[in-house]
Amino acid sequence: MPVSASYRPDPLFEKLGPEFADPVAPARFPEHILRRRNQAWAERLGLGELSAEEWTAHFARFEPLPDNMRQPLAMRYHGHQFRSYNPEIGDGRGFLHAQLRDDAGRLLDFGTKGSGQTPYSRFGDGRLTLKGGVREILAAEMLEALSVNTSKAFSLYETGEQLVRGDEPSPTRSSVLVRLSHSHIRFGTFQRLAFFERPDLAHQLIEHVCAAYYPQHLGLAGEARAAAMYGEIVEASARLAASWMGAGFVHGVLNTDNLNVTGESFDYGPWRFLPTSDPSFTAAYFDETGLYAFGRQPEAVSWALSQLGGALTLACAPALLEAELARFAPASQRGLRGYLFGRLKLTEGDLGADISFLSDMFSWLTESQAGWDQFFHDWHCGAASAERARQSPQAALYAADAFAPVRAGFEARTRGNAAALLAHPYYQQPQPVSMVIEEVERVWAAIAERDDWGPFEAKLRDIATLKAALSGCHASVAEG
Known part of the structure; x- marks a missing residue:
């Protein structure tokens, strides 16, 4: 071979x-x-x-x-x-x-x-x-x-x-x-050991997880190692949930067997991308109460982390684990700013002011019902894209008074090298690459009805173009 x-x-x-x-x-x-x-x-x-x-x-x-x-x-x-x-x-x-x-x-x-x-x-x-x-x-x-x-x-x-x-x-x-x-290795992997009351196996798994994924904590022992590992999982999961919110992605099924110890998104069943901002938007037809709706995803991940913490009491005092779980909210805020400012190519400042700006932006997106992907396409690099945004299919929304706080936020955070960042041909096209459900169904219909894989391959090429355009915009969480 x-x-x-x-x-x-x-x-x-x-x-x-x-x-x-x-x-x-x-x-x-x-x-x-x-x-x-x-x-x-x-x-x-x-x-x-x-x-x-x-x-x-x-x-x-x-x-x-x-x-x-x-x-x-x-x-x-x-x-x-x-x-x-x-x-x-x-x-x-x-x-x-x-x-x-x-x-x-x-x-x-x-x-x-x-x-x-x-x-x-x-x-x-x-x-x-x-x-x-x-x-x-x-x-x-x-x-x-x-x-x-x-x-x-x-x-x-x-x-x-x-x-x-x-x-x-x-x-x-x-x-x-x-x-x-x-x-x-899922949260549920630890839950199973707690169910069977096996602290010996919990300690063994903690050592394995640290050796494989968090070797910086191998020098610790006992409760200190377990708490440090849990803190890493809390922060990684907070960043993941924040990135879903920034990407407009709804996983659909955030059960504790669908969340893992490295904070990586996986197992895509009834997923959806948002067409427009809607905190109550669900991906799974069977999610009748909206438990895993778009706006509830951080809460769902936090709840799942609390269940993981409960399982880890086999190996660590609850107080130590609770202190690590408290890292979730600040990590979520930092993660949301880091992700969205990376996607939009903005300059970070005071965290509180930046989060307030993002809150205004999310509120405007929900109230205006602007196209989610179109908005991020139109305003890449912030105020440097103002002229591009005036040519957008939803330019009238940007001209309304309600958009003024968002525009001001862009103006205060636009980078000096924005023109070079906008030079990629992707930003010269009027509409973005997206993946809303209607597009997914069209791709599948071509395969199901005619065994035509052309639209599928074309969509993958479009995604590759998007990836190239966004390359360097983030410190890519997908790489570590």
């Missing part, structure tokens, strides 16, 4: 032992039709030289990668699902396939979705619809372009089976996805 010298296998998770996962066999599929190969990330992992057959062997038949995990592992975890505790979950249609280091030295997982039944499938077929795989790619690519800390869609195969689902026309086409993620 022609891996490059930069291929660095590091299968740390399996060293935790049998208490944390179950060995499983991957499903055997009648077909292996490659629909997505993430070559850019493959090269960063030393896998860019794989032949088509080798790619199929490792990411459709799931043969082990060299010097990596000996067999797939279905990870064990519990979780609160819409705030009801469920001890009967775990990897039900996926597994951990391999772990390796990228070109920056970060530990990354290959996790699957749709790879067959496991002990946690609970009467499910362990499969993924092709539409689900396509949607996962679109979500991950768009979020990566917007510098949200996200998993990457590494590989997608159509597998030739017909699946029956209650929430889309059936039978429908099937797929298997490989997700590249910094970690698949």
